[in-house]
Amino acid sequence: MIHIHFIINPISGSGKNELSEAFLGNYFSQEKYSITTKISEYKRHAITLTAESIREEAQIIVACGGDGTINEVASALVNTGIPLGIIPMGSGNGLASNLKIPKQLEKAIGVILRNKYVSIDVGRVNDSYFFSNTGFGFDASVIKNYEESQRRSLLTYVTASLKSFKEYHRQDEIVIEINGTTQMVNPFLIFVSNSNVMGYGMSLTPKASLQDGLFDVVIVPKLPKLKMLVFGLLMLLKRPDFQKEVSCFQAKEIKLFKKSRGYFQSQIDGELVEIPSSSVDIDILQSSLIVLA
Numbered sequence: 001m002i003h004i005h006f007i008i009n010p011i012s013g014s015g016k017n018e019l020s021e022a023f024l025g026n027y028f029s030q031e032k033y034s035i036t037t038k039i040s041e042y043k044r045h046a047i048t049l050t051a052e053s054i055r056e057e058a059q060i061i062v063a064c065g066g067d068g069t070i071n072e073v074a075s076a077l078v079n080t081g082i083p084l085g086i087i088p089m090g091s092g093n094g095l096a097s098n099l100k101i102p103k104q105l106e107k108a109i110g111v112i113l114r115n116k117y118v119s120i121d122v123g124r125v126n127d128s129y130f131f132s133n134t135g136f137g138f139d140a141s142v143i144k145n146y147e148e149s150q151r152r153s154l155l156t157y158v159t160a161s162l163k164s165f166k167e168y169h170r171q172d173e174i175v176i177e178i179n180g181t182t183q184m185v186n187p188f189l190i191f192v193s194n195s196n197v198m199g200y201g202m203s204l205t206p207k208a209s210l211q212d213g214l215f216d217v218v219i220v221p222k223l224p225k226l227k228m229l230v231f232g233l234l235m236l237l238k239r240p241d242f243q244k245e246v247s248c249f250q251a252k253e254i255k256l257f258k259k260s261r262g263y264f265q266s267q268i269d270g271e272l273v274e275i276p277s278s279s280v281d282i283d284i285l286q287s288s289l290i291v292l293a
């Protein structure tokens with residue numbers, strides 16, 4: 001008997017996420033599977049629910065939601081050997097797209113039933129894990145405006161981006177240590193990605209791999225408005241590297257320091273996270289999460 005637990009975020013994506021044990025029982029036979037469903041009731045609740053499922057000896061834990069829900073469930077599963085299943089029910093569904101897990105419910109269930117595993121790399125920002133990407137600067141500001149809008153759709157994302165663009169002000173200077181070099185930048189955006197999709201099919205790092213032990217990093221300096229527009233268009237075409245001011249490279253570890261005291265505002269897998277420190281260490285834990293994909 002396989003003990004399979006489903007952690008469901010009822011508000012992700014369209015907010016119409018109902019997955020009853022009776023419904024799931026149509027796909028997971030009673031002879032082979034024992035099904036438990038749990039509903040998250042607030043932000044970060046899925047972390048507690050997953051830890052509880054691990055104590056209950058769940059053998060597969062399925063995150064039903066978007067990248068934020070996957071982050072919470074997967075964070076509790078890193079290096080446990082317990083496989084993560086994914087039913088994409090979010091808005092952007094970046095990680096599911098990279099793993100080619102279909103958005104159609106029955107097809108996503110089919111991926112879990114197929115029982116094929118892959119090991120993927122995990123990113124770490126100080127004490128937090130990420131599975132898709134993390135970003136500092138403009139990126140974090142977009143997520144802040146996106147979260148404040150209370151709605152989750154591509155249109156809200158585009159509106160949040162335009163609002164952040166209008167509100168944009170000079171960032172504090174940041175010292176970046178990467179691949180043995182140290183540089184001082186005044187960045188518009190620092191984007192560190194494990195995955196090749198950001199969400200909504202967009203990408204700043206189309207060549208990133210979840211299994212190469214490396215991050216794909218994009219650093220965008222402050223640019224004049226017209227060049228920013230070009231950057232936006234190149235992002236839609238998945239070719240940010242075409243712009244000479246934009247640096248794209250791979251790395252295993254990145255350190256950021258702020259000369260001024262204070263904190264970093266970041267986005268981690270599409271959720272706003274304030275890091276109460278003037279230094280940030282980002283490193284990669286190779287093949288540390290097992291996923292059904």
Ligand SMILES: Nc1ncnc2c1ncn2[C@@H]1O[C@H](COP(=O)(O)OP(=O)(O)OP(=O)(O)O)[C@@H](O)[C@H]1O
Nearest residue numbers: 012013041043044065066067068069090091092093
């Ligand atoms: N019952 C709940 N009420 C409010 N927020 C919740 C609840 N359950 C989970 N959350 C929070 O909802 C947030 C959004 O979840 P998630 O990222 O899965 O959906 P999404 O934003 O629609 O998808 P994506 O990240 O793929 O665009 C997460 O921060 C999660 O902690």
